[in-house]
Amino acid sequence: MRILPALAAAIVIAAPAAAQTGKPAPILTTPEARDVWTHAEPEAARVTHVDLNLDVDFATKTLSGVATLDVLAAKGATEIVLDVDYLDIVSVTCPKGKPLPYKIGPRETEIGLGSALTVQFEGNKQILVRYKTKPGASALGWLPPELTAGKQKPYLFSQGQPINNRSWIPTQDSPGIRQTWSATLTVPDGFVAVMSGDRLDGDKGELVPHQKRKFRFKMDRPVPPYLIAFAVGDLAFKATGPRSGVWAEPSQLDAAAHEVADVEKMIDAAEALYGPYRWGRYDMLVLPPSFPYGGMENPTLTFLTPTIITGDRSNTDVVAHELAHSWSGNLVTNATWSDSWLNEGFTTYFENRIMEAVYGKERAAMYADLDWDGLVRDIKDAGGNDAPTTRLHGEPGATFGQLDYFKGSTFLRTIEAAVGRAKWDAYLRSYFDRHAFQPQTTAGFLADLRTNLIKGDKALEAKLELDRWAYQAGLPDNAVHVTSATLAAVDAKLAAFNAGGPASAVQPTGWATQQWLRFLNGLPRQQTPARLKELDETLGLSASNNAYVRSAWAELAIANRYEPALPSIEAFVKRVGRGLLIYPIYRDLMAQGDWGKPIAVRFYEGAKAGYHPNAAAGVAKIVGAND
Structure with missing residues (x-):
C-alpha cells in the first residue's frame, strides 16, 4: 500500500x-x-x-x-x-x-x-x-536512481x-x-x-x-x-571481521570492503589506547557520491563517502577518524556547538594515534604534517593570528575552516609532548571512562585536566598555556609540529618542478593521496597555460580517479583560468557532493569575478539536483543563488 x-x-x-x-x-x-x-x-x-x-x-x-x-x-x-x-x-x-x-x-x-x-x-x-x-527537509537526501551507483532504484x-x-x-x-x-x-x-x-x-x-x-x-x-x-536503498553487506562489516550498493561492495579491510586492526588499536569499544558492532555504510561529508560517526554504522575508495587504502584515515569518534564525540560529546573541537580536535588526534599503531610512525607523521599545513592555511585565510574565528571556543559554528580539527588536535599533541605519552594516554583513557555517555564543555575539560593531570604543578600549567589555547585566537608559540620524511621527499620534487624542471621528473607512481596533495597544493598559484597542459597530460590530473586529486587540480586550474580543465571540473562537481571537495571549487570560481561567476552558477544549476540539502545550501550561499 x-x-x-x-x-x-x-x-x-x-x-x-x-x-x-x-x-x-x-x-x-x-x-x-x-x-x-x-x-x-x-x-x-x-x-x-x-x-x-x-x-x-x-x-x-x-x-x-x-x-x-x-x-x-x-x-x-x-x-x-x-x-x-x-x-x-x-x-x-x-x-x-x-x-x-x-x-x-x-x-x-x-x-x-x-x-x-x-x-x-x-x-x-x-x-x-x-x-x-x-x-526539502534539511536532514534528508532523496536521490533519484540516476544518482546512485546501480541507477535502478532511488536512495x-x-x-x-x-x-x-x-x-x-x-x-x-x-x-x-x-x-x-x-x-x-x-x-x-x-x-x-x-x-x-x-x-x-x-x-x-x-x-x-x-x-x-x-x-x-x-x-x-x-x-x-x-x-x-x-539510509534506505539497494544495499548489500560484506563482513570485514567478527564485529565489523560494510554496507554498499552491490556494484560498490567489493571495492568498499577492500578499502576498509583494516578496520578490525583499527578497533583493536583504539581499544588498546583508550579503553573498550562500547557500541557492539562497528559497521560502515558507503553512500552515493552526493553524501556531503567524508564520514559521519553514527554509532554502529559509520557513513562514508565513496570518494575515499581509491584502491590503495591511502584514505583509511577517514575510517580511523570516524572510529575514534566512538570515544570522542559519541561517548563524550560537546554539550554545545561552541565546543565542537572537543569532538573534532580530540578525534583528529586519536585518529592519528590509530594510524600510527596500524601503519607506523611515518604514515601517521604524513597525516599530521598535512594537518599542520591545513592549520597554517586556515589561520591565514581567517585573517591571521588575531582573527576571532581562530579560537577553539567561541560562537557556535564560527570556527574558521577546519581549525576545530587542526588546532584542537595540535593542542592535544602539544600536551602529549609536555607530559609524555605514557602519562597522557593514561589520563585520556581515564577521561573517557569518567565522562562516558555524558556531555562536556571546554571549561569542564580544562577543569578535569587540571584536577587529574596537572594536579597543581605550576610549572606545567605555565608551560601548557591551556587558556591561551582554548579561549584566545591564533596559534600559541608552544605548538608542536610533526614533520614527515615522505612529504619532505615530495617537497624536493616540488622544488625541482617549481625551478623549471619537467613534469616527467615528478614520477608519482605509487603516491598516496597525501603525497599528491602536498605536491599539488604546493604549486604556485600562477602557472602558464603551457605548464598546466604539461602537468595535466603528464600526470593525468583531469582523468584521475582520485577525488582529492581532482579537487586540488581544479583549484589550481581555476586560479589560472585554464579553460581546457573546465569540462573535467564540471563533470566532477556533478558527480561528487562532498563539501570538502566541492566548496573550494565554487569559492575559487566566484573569486575569479566576471570570468568565474557565471561558470560557478552554471555548474551549480547543473549539479544541485544531486546534492544533499546541506551541500546544496552551502553551494547556493557561495554562488549567491536564491534556492
Whole structure:
C-alpha cells in the first residue's frame, strides 16, 4: 500500500521506563553549557528516549508513521518544548486520544533553528504528536536512481549533524540532551533499511502486507540526537571481521570492503589506547557520491563517502577518524556547538594515534604534517593570528575552516609532548571512562585536566598555556609540529618542478593521496597555460580517479583560468557532493569575478539536483543563488 499524503505520523512522549532506558543521561546546567541552537528548556522537561515507527514514501519524498519520546520533567513543569522544522504537525494528544494544547512558534531560518513546538502535557506522562515530514527537509537526501551507483532504484539517507534531525524527528535537537532510541522503518519491498543502532530483524527485515518490508532497530545507550541516522536503498553487506562489516550498493561492495579491510586492526588499536569499544558492532555504510561529508560517526554504522575508495587504502584515515569518534564525540560529546573541537580536535588526534599503531610512525607523521599545513592555511585565510574565528571556543559554528580539527588536535599533541605519552594516554583513557555517555564543555575539560593531570604543578600549567589555547585566537608559540620524511621527499620534487624542471621528473607512481596533495597544493598559484597542459597530460590530473586529486587540480586550474580543465571540473562537481571537495571549487570560481561567476552558477544549476540539502545550501550561499 502506498502511503497517502494525508497519512500522518504520531510521536509519543512518555516518562522513562527504567527497564527500557535505565538511568537517564545527565545534562549540564552550567552557563557555558546553555545551547543557543535549540528551543528546548531541558531543565524543565527533557527527552530521554525516542521511539520511531515511520513509513518511507519515495513517491512523495516524505516520512510518516508513529514515534515515542520519553520525557523527564521537573516538579511543577507543565510543558515541554521540542525542536521542529519542515514538519507538518497534525495533532497532539495523550495516548488515549485526548487532544492536548500545543503551539508552534515562528520559524527561524537564519541559522536553521526551525520552530519551537510547545506542548501542554497536563499531567500526562505520554504525548502523541502526529506529523509528517515535508519535501526539502534539511536532514534528508532523496536521490533519484540516476544518482546512485546501480541507477535502478532511488536512495534515501539522513544527515543529522549539527541540528538537522529536527526536520524528521520532533525532539530536543541538542548535543547536550542525550537520548536512547528505538525505531521501525517500513520501506517498499526490494529495499533495505539500515540505522545507527542494533539491528533486530537481520539483514532483510520482515516482509509485511502490501509489498512492504519492515526493519527494526534500537540504541539502548544514550546518544546526542544528531547521531540518530538511517539510509534506505539497494544495499548489500560484506563482513570485514567478527564485529565489523560494510554496507554498499552491490556494484560498490567489493571495492568498499577492500578499502576498509583494516578496520578490525583499527578497533583493536583504539581499544588498546583508550579503553573498550562500547557500541557492539562497528559497521560502515558507503553512500552515493552526493553524501556531503567524508564520514559521519553514527554509532554502529559509520557513513562514508565513496570518494575515499581509491584502491590503495591511502584514505583509511577517514575510517580511523570516524572510529575514534566512538570515544570522542559519541561517548563524550560537546554539550554545545561552541565546543565542537572537543569532538573534532580530540578525534583528529586519536585518529592519528590509530594510524600510527596500524601503519607506523611515518604514515601517521604524513597525516599530521598535512594537518599542520591545513592549520597554517586556515589561520591565514581567517585573517591571521588575531582573527576571532581562530579560537577553539567561541560562537557556535564560527570556527574558521577546519581549525576545530587542526588546532584542537595540535593542542592535544602539544600536551602529549609536555607530559609524555605514557602519562597522557593514561589520563585520556581515564577521561573517557569518567565522562562516558555524558556531555562536556571546554571549561569542564580544562577543569578535569587540571584536577587529574596537572594536579597543581605550576610549572606545567605555565608551560601548557591551556587558556591561551582554548579561549584566545591564533596559534600559541608552544605548538608542536610533526614533520614527515615522505612529504619532505615530495617537497624536493616540488622544488625541482617549481625551478623549471619537467613534469616527467615528478614520477608519482605509487603516491598516496597525501603525497599528491602536498605536491599539488604546493604549486604556485600562477602557472602558464603551457605548464598546466604539461602537468595535466603528464600526470593525468583531469582523468584521475582520485577525488582529492581532482579537487586540488581544479583549484589550481581555476586560479589560472585554464579553460581546457573546465569540462573535467564540471563533470566532477556533478558527480561528487562532498563539501570538502566541492566548496573550494565554487569559492575559487566566484573569486575569479566576471570570468568565474557565471561558470560557478552554471555548474551549480547543473549539479544541485544531486546534492544533499546541506551541500546544496552551502553551494547556493557561495554562488549567491536564491534556492
